Amino acid sequence: MGCRGSVWDADRLRDAVRDYVITHLGNADxxxxxxDTQAQKKGTRSVGVAFQHCGLTGDVRNCQAMVMLTYATTAGHAFIDRRLYLPADALRFDDHPQVLRESVVVAVPDRAHGCFNSRS
Structure with missing residues (x-):
């Protein structure tokens, strides 16, 4: 059957990772x-892919940008939340109906710090 029959729940996984991090890395300090991080893309079929600045390579190219929230202590670090950055011209939800509108951030990446405030 493989992965095709699997159900992927990114929010459920995020919550499980967050619980693990709090239990094992929790620290008052x-x-x-x-x-933000970028992934180079060759095609245009992935959500949010655009010809934009790619910090990974330091130039402008076809890539996808994500904003990551990391919990860091002296014991270690872990990603605990994420948002996909969408350039304004990528707002074609009819092309990608599987993307929930609240799962993305439409902002200038350097102002994305506010994108995690509304989530639990």
């Missing part, structure tokens, strides 16, 4: 780190 912890920091929350918000950073």
């Amino acid at each position: 912890a920091s929350l780190v918000i950073d």
Whole structure:
């Protein structure tokens, strides 16, 4: 059957990772780190792919940008939440109906720090 029959629940996985992190890395001196990361893309079929600045390579190219929230302590670090950055011209939800509108961030990446405030 493989992965085709599997149900993927990213929010459920995020919550499980967050619970694990709090249990095993929880520390009063912890920091929350918000950073963007990019993935180079060759095609245009993935949500949010656009010709944009790619921090990974330092130039402008076809890529996808994500904003990541990391919990960091002296014991270690782990991603605890994420948002997909969508350039304004990528707002074609009819092309990608599987994307929930609240799962993406439409903002300038350096102002994305506010994108995690509304989530639990």
